[in-house]
Amino acid sequence: MTAPATPGYGLPGAGATRPQRPRRSCLAVPGSNPRFLEKAQGLPADLVFLDLEDACAPLAKEGARHAIVEALNTGDWAGKTRVVRVNDWLTEWTYRDVITVVEGAGQNLDCVMLPKVQDAEQIVALDLLLTQIERAMGFEAGRIGIEAQIENARGLVNIDTIAGASPRLETLVFGPADFMASLNMKTLVVGEQPPGYGADAYHYILMRILMAARTHDLQAIDGPYLQIRDVDGFREVAGRAAALGYDGKWVLHPGQIEASNEIFAPSQADYDRAELILDAYAWHTSAAGGAKGSAMLGDEMIDEASRKMALVISGKGRAAGMRRTTRFEAPEG
Ligand code: GLV
Numbered sequence: 001m002t003a004p005a006t007p008g009y010g011l012p013g014a015g016a017t018r019p020q021r022p023r024r025s026c027l028a029v030p031g032s033n034p035r036f037l038e039k040a041q042g043l044p045a046d047l048v049f050l051d052l053e054d055a056c057a058p059l060a061k062e063g064a065r066h067a068i069v070e071a072l073n074t075g076d077w078a079g080k081t082r083v084v085r086v087n088d089w090l091t092e093w094t095y096r097d098v099i100t101v102v103e104g105a106g107q108n109l110d111c112v113m114l115p116k117v118q119d120a121e122q123i124v125a126l127d128l129l130l131t132q133i134e135r136a137m138g139f140e141a142g143r144i145g146i147e148a149q150i151e152n153a154r155g156l157v158n159i160d161t162i163a164g165a166s167p168r169l170e171t172l173v174f175g176p177a178d179f180m181a182s183l184n185m186k187t188l189v190v191g192e193q194p195p196g197y198g199a200d201a202y203h204y205i206l207m208r209i210l211m212a213a214r215t216h217d218l219q220a221i222d223g224p225y226l227q228i229r230d231v232d233g234f235r236e237v238a239g240r241a242a243a244l245g246y247d248g249k250w251v252l253h254p255g256q257i258e259a260s261n262e263i264f265a266p267s268q269a270d271y272d273r274a275e276l277i278l279d280a281y282a283w284h285t286s287a288a289g290g291a292k293g294s295a296m297l298g299d300e301m302i303d304e305a306s307r308k309m310a311l312v313i314s315g316k317g318r319a320a321g322m323r324r325t326t327r328f329e330a331p332e333g
């Protein structure tokens with residue numbers, strides 16, 4: 001296949017060049033609900049996505065496009081990543097969603113989320129449209145990122161080419177509700193395990209998305225948990241995704257935000273330990289520390305692999321604004 005003349009198409013690892021934004025909690029806000037558009041601005045989510053897709057009825061979509069433009073241009077979204085979820089390319093709404101929102105509020109928008117992505121061409125199509133709008137409007141080229149929702153079997157099968165399809169890509173997002181429907185999974189409780197299987201029915205999907213994301217330096221985000229009053233249930237499901245390595249999860253209700261921010265940040269003890277490992281390893285590998293390849297930190301042996309693991313934890317802690325409570329002291333003599 002010949003690469004089309006769109007920047008970065010097919011280049012693996014392009015995500016590394018994008019800003020690494022905190023996405024511990026990604027708040028869904030229906031674009032057709034002015035009260036929620038207002039309220040979301042005061043909530044402590046890392047990211048908000050203003051929704052033109054499934055939270056917005058077909059007859060409300062046109063009004064919602066304009067409400068979103070207004071909210072982005074006049075609202076106070078300080079400290080939050082601003083995303084708009086458009087409709088998927090198999091509807092009649094996508095092009096108009098993108099043109100209205102990006103022409104109207106492109107300078108106050110960080111990413112466009114594309115749902116139900118099935119192949120790389122759908123990402124390329126959005127990339128091209130964004131590029132044209134940026135040129136026509138005089139916006140900075142390539143600044144607006146793309147978030148891709150993986151929500152059906154075809155999207156998962158094609159995930160590696162999707163993940164490398166554009167340098168605008170920042171995340172791959174698991175969409176459990178649509179995914180369960182696409183697989184004919186025998187349950188109606190989104191985010192919970194289907195009864196009768198006895199193991200984690202989502203493990204393969206979550207890992208597959210994570211592998212593709214890490215291969216292309218993208219973030220991996222877990223989707224919604226619809227039992228919004230069951231915060232313990234949310235904590236359990238979010239904890240599983242965080243343990244695998246996911247960067248964050250969707251939240252649908254203020255009660256889920258704090259839990260998500262906590263679960264997707266390291267614990268204070270892990271954060272302190274990670275910073276200590278980085279300092280200790282830097283010292284032991286330096287001339288002053290004897291230029292060693294491995295060393296002891298307390299009872300633990302640390303080496304280059306320990307440093308890489310510590311970098312991940314410290315990166316997440318720093319992004320969450322954590323402060324260390326311990327200092328490294330070089331051993332005497
Ligand atoms: C989200 O879009 C989902 O389908 O779960």
Ligand code: MG
Nearest residue numbers: 151175177178
């Ligand atoms: Mg969906």
